[in-house]
Amino acid sequence: MAVAKRELGKQRSLSGILLDYGIVIAFALLFTLLAFQTEAFLTVRNQLNILDQAHQIGLMAIAVTVVIIAGGFDLSMGAIFAMSGVVAAFVARDLGQVEALAGAAPYIGWIAGVGVGTLFGLLNGLLVTVLGINTFVATLASGIVIRGLALILTQAEQVRVNDDAFQTLARGGIGDVRNTIFLWLGFALIMTFVLTRTKFGRHVFAAGDNPEAARLSGINVNLVRTITFGISGFAAGLSGVISASKFMKAQNDAGQGLELIAIASVVIGGTSIMGGEGAIWRTVLGVLLLRLIENGFNLANVDTFYQDVFQGLIILLAVALDATRHRRNS
Amino acid sequence: MESFVEARGISKAFQAVQALSDVHVTVQQGHIHALVGENGAGKSTLGKVISGVVRPDSGTLIVKGRAVHYARPRDALLDGITTISQEISLLSKQTVLDNVLLGQENSVGGVLLRRAMLAEFERLRALTGFQLDPMARVSSLRVADQKKVEVMRAVARNAQLIIMDEPTAMLSDDETAIFLGMVRQLKTMGHTIIYVSHFLKEVLDLADTVTVMRNGQVVRTSPAAEETPAQLVTAMLGKPMAQMYPTRTPPPDVAPTIFEVDDLRSDVFDGIHLKLRAGEIVGMAGLVGSGRSRLARTVFGAEAITGGTIRVNGKAVRIRSTADAIRAGIYMLPESRKEQGLLLKQSIRHNMTLPHLDTVSLPLGIIRGKRELDRMTLIGKAVNVQPLLPNNRVSRLSGGNQQKALFGKWLFQRPTVFIIDEPTRGIDVGAKQAIYELIADLARQGLAILLISSEIEEILGLAHRVLVMRLGQIVAEVRADDGALNEQAIMRAAFGTEKSERPAEETHR
Numbered sequence: 001m002a003v004a005k006r007e008l009g010k011q012r013s014l015s016g017i018l019l020d021y022g023i024v025i026a027f028a029l030l031f032t033l034l035a036f037q038t039e040a041f042l043t044v045r046n047q048l049n050i051l052d053q054a055h056q057i058g059l060m061a062i063a064v065t066v067v068i069i070a071g072g073f074d075l076s077m078g079a080i081f082a083m084s085g086v087v088a089a090f091v092a093r094d095l096g097q098v099e100a101l102a103g104a105a106p107y108i109g110w111i112a113g114v115g116v117g118t119l120f121g122l123l124n125g126l127l128v129t130v131l132g133i134n135t136f137v138a139t140l141a142s143g144i145v146i147r148g149l150a151l152i153l154t155q156a157e158q159v160r161v162n163d164d165a166f167q168t169l170a171r172g173g174i175g176d177v178r179n180t181i182f183l184w185l186g187f188a189l190i191m192t193f194v195l196t197r198t199k200f201g202r203h204v205f206a207a208g209d210n211p212e213a214a215r216l217s218g219i220n221v222n223l224v225r226t227i228t229f230g231i232s233g234f235a236a237g238l239s240g241v242i243s244a245s246k247f248m249k250a251q252n253d254a255g256q257g258l259e260l261i262a263i264a265s266v267v268i269g270g271t272s273i274m275g276g277e278g279a280i281w282r283t284v285l286g287v288l289l290l291r292l293i294e295n296g297f298n299l300a301n302v303d304t305f306y307q308d309v310f311q312g313l314i315i316l317l318a319v320a321l322d323a324t325r326h327r328r329n330s
Numbered sequence: 331m332e333s334f335v336e337a338r339g340i341s342k343a344f345q346a347v348q349a350l351s352d353v354h355v356t357v358q359q360g361h362i363h364a365l366v367g368e369n370g371a372g373k374s375t376l377g378k379v380i381s382g383v384v385r386p387d388s389g390t391l392i393v394k395g396r397a398v399h400y401a402r403p404r405d406a407l408l409d410g411i412t413t414i415s416q417e418i419s420l421l422s423k424q425t426v427l428d429n430v431l432l433g434q435e436n437s438v439g440g441v442l443l444r445r446a447m448l449a450e451f452e453r454l455r456a457l458t459g460f461q462l463d464p465m466a467r468v469s470s471l472r473v474a475d476q477k478k479v480e481v482m483r484a485v486a487r488n489a490q491l492i493i494m495d496e497p498t499a500m501l502s503d504d505e506t507a508i509f510l511g512m513v514r515q516l517k518t519m520g521h522t523i524i525y526v527s528h529f530l531k532e533v534l535d536l537a538d539t540v541t542v543m544r545n546g547q548v549v550r551t552s553p554a555a556e557e558t559p560a561q562l563v564t565a566m567l568g569k570p571m572a573q574m575y576p577t578r579t580p581p582p583d584v585a586p587t588i589f590e591v592d593d594l595r596s597d598v599f600d601g602i603h604l605k606l607r608a609g610e611i612v613g614m615a616g617l618v619g620s621g622r623s624r625l626a627r628t629v630f631g632a633e634a635i636t637g638g639t640i641r642v643n644g645k646a647v648r649i650r651s652t653a654d655a656i657r658a659g660i661y662m663l664p665e666s667r668k669e670q671g672l673l674l675k676q677s678i679r680h681n682m683t684l685p686h687l688d689t690v691s692l693p694l695g696i697i698r699g700k701r702e703l704d705r706m707t708l709i710g711k712a713v714n715v716q717p718l719l720p721n722n723r724v725s726r727l728s729g730g731n732q733q734k735a736l737f738g739k740w741l742f743q744r745p746t747v748f749i750i751d752e753p754t755r756g757i758d759v760g761a762k763q764a765i766y767e768l769i770a771d772l773a774r775q776g777l778a779i780l781l782i783s784s785e786i787e788e789i790l791g792l793a794h795r796v797l798v799m800r801l802g803q804i805v806a807e808v809r810a811d812d813g814a815l816n817e818q819a820i821m822r823a824a825f826g827t828e829k830s831e832r833p834a835e836e837t838h839r
Contacts, residue, residue: 199687199695206684209673216632216664216671217685217739218653276675 088113121233125226209276613793730761
């Protein structure tokens with residue numbers, strides 16, 4: 001019987017490794033392929049470029065990983081992205097007119113933008129927990145409302161900022177490394193620590209795994225879920241503010257569909273959409289894998305029309321793997 | 331008399347667990363054949379082999395004199411074999427008619443023939459004598475009527491053999507009585523029935539033949555008329571029941587009252603009073619739905635309290651959430667291990683330390699991993715979780731070890747009051763005995779224990795005192811030292827005086 005058990009363990013680990021670490025293998029393969037294929041790929045400039053471009057989806061994907069582990073979903077991130085950018089640009093522009101605050105206006109704008117994003121995220125959390133609305137529906141609807149509010153605020157016109165200080169968030173950096181890279185990889189590290197080393201992190205996993213068991217263990221599941229939505233609002237807000245900072249302007253229709261790419265990155269990384277399991281490093285690799293594909297296609301001068309098909313197929317593959325994993329575990 | 335089904339040397343292993351080994355059973359045509367045994371004895375697995383849900387590793391299944399190899403339930407259905415299980419398996423939002431004729435709809439080119447279906451339903455209604463409205467939604471029916479729908483569906487599918495797996499487990503007593511009537515009716519209609527149940531008196535009352543199973547093997551098959559409940563229990567356990575339970579140590583006379591519930595009110599409860607002394611195991615008996623688990627949940631803060639006082643160690647505590655209860659020293663091991671207890675995707679370690687992370691954390695909730703692991707290992711050894719691999723998923727443990735891990739989870743910090751709801755559901759005999767020892771030991775250490783169980787033997791074997799609940803009220807108290815602690819006394823109170831005047835066989839489940 002002991003022998004049988006050991007063999008059983010072996011079987012599980014062999015196919016299990018393929019299922020569990022598919023993202024690592026895929027990433028390594030693609031990276032190697034690109035490195036050999038095109039000389040331009042492995043340059044420091046290109047690598048930093050990939051990392052910089054990944055910040056937009058990266059921030060949101062990391063945050064929504066936490067939401068998904070806790071058993072939720074956030075479809076309002078694209079709208080919060082737009083709203084936060086608009087608020088940041090408005091505040092930076094209009095406070096700039098006030099003599100006493102002119103110097104600080106760009107920075108207050110950043111903070112206001114991120115703050116509004118966080119606030120909308122927390123409101124999503126309340127919709128989901130207090131009113132008990134399904135997270136899909138709640139955030140789909142709130143996304144429409146938030147984008148509508150952004151439209152009312154801007155009257156469909158671009159909000160332009162003139163103070164160059166506003167631009168430093170997105171375009172500033174240390175040496176050749178942009179702030180954006182520090183921001184999103186730093187966020188990844190912090191969220192990794194939170195998920196794996198803190199009480200709150202354990203509660204996030206518990207809430208997504210079995211909310212009733214979590215509640216009967218003394219955990220305030222509603223509070224935990226609400227905070228996860230606050231985190232995704234924060235990240236979508238930050239991403240939107242960085243975008244406004246980069247282009248020195250914001251508009252109500254920015255960031256459409258970004259939430260879907262973020263969620264796709266999470267799934268590609270191998271975090272289960274069923275909740276209760278997953279990891280930030282997976283999402284980081286998922287985000288980078290999509291960037292590599294785009295980068296590779298561009299460097300190889302492949303028609304961009306094919307990219308969408310290829311990305312879609314990869315997402316399908318990832319979801320299929322997740323389903324397979326689930327069947328095995330149950 | 332000819333046999334309908336014959337199992338010849340059937341064996342089946344699930345991973346390392348031998349669920350069935352060399353099982354020989356013959357089920358006679360037109361008989362009610364009961365399978366009894368502890369949880370994990372293999373009775374359900376045998377039912378699943380016969381109904382084509384599970385494929386045996388070896389052995390032969392003979393149906394109506396012919397060796398069969400079912401690959402799926404549909405194959406068994408073609409031989410007239412179907413199953414009715416503990417849970418209702420109906421499309422609850424559809425009508426009775428749709429459910430009864432599911433998969434057997436009269437249609438032409440995919441278009442349903444409403445009139446023909448109603449005629450067929452009428453025929454079935456006449457045959458079974460069940461008065462059901464074909465247009466009623468299943469979700470609007472009471473559970474006993476939903477069971478009728480399942481039985482009608484079985485008849486509609488021309489089932490000659492119906493395997494019933496714990497069919498009455500979710501039914502109240504009067505619903506059970508109705509259901510048992512249906513089973514007898516099916517027998518007179520010529521159906522053969524395999525009846526899996528752990529309600530022994532129900533089984534003896536109903537069955538022609540009883541097969542006792544233990545650890546995947548058949549202990550014996552004999553006519554029901556020759557068996558008594560005590561004989562069956564001894565055969566199921568492999569030893570007399572008395573040896574299953576640890577010696578009862580009554581709390582010392584000076585033991586103080588450490589848990590007091592005074593006039594507790596909520597949506598379901600109207601003035602509940604409870605007192606538990608240190609070192610006391612108080613059993614909580616009652617029928618399914620009598621409110622035992624809900625009372626436990628209410629006291630534990632999982633359901634809203636609208637009034638009354640709860641005192642722990644003499645101090646009034648306010649309980650508005652489970653976190654409040656835990657802080658006050660009231661812990662609860664919930665009724666359903668998988669649905670309410672375990673985080674199946676998490677490790678043994680994460681499961682066991684979840685409620686008490688504060689005790690191993692720095693400020694800001696940063697967990698001290700080493701300390702957590704050390705404490706968890708200590709507790710894991712004390713409750714004897716095997717194998718104690720802290721980072722393995724808890725779902726990979728056996729049922730008994732999962733339950734031990736849950737005990738460990740609640741003993742990570744020492745409670746004052748420990749509410750234990752169905753501690754041994756679905757675990758094997760060895761693990762049961764270990765858990766009984768653990769419970770008795772905790773009481774000896776001075777904890778007050780409120781033990782809820784549907785297995786009356788368990789309460790009789792462990793409790794110093796038994797409270798009986800009926801319809802959301804505590805209706806009786808029976809003490810072990812009065813010598814009045816027996817099953818009859820408890821059941822009488824559980825059913826209420828009116829029914830107790832009827833013979834026990836009729837009402838007992």
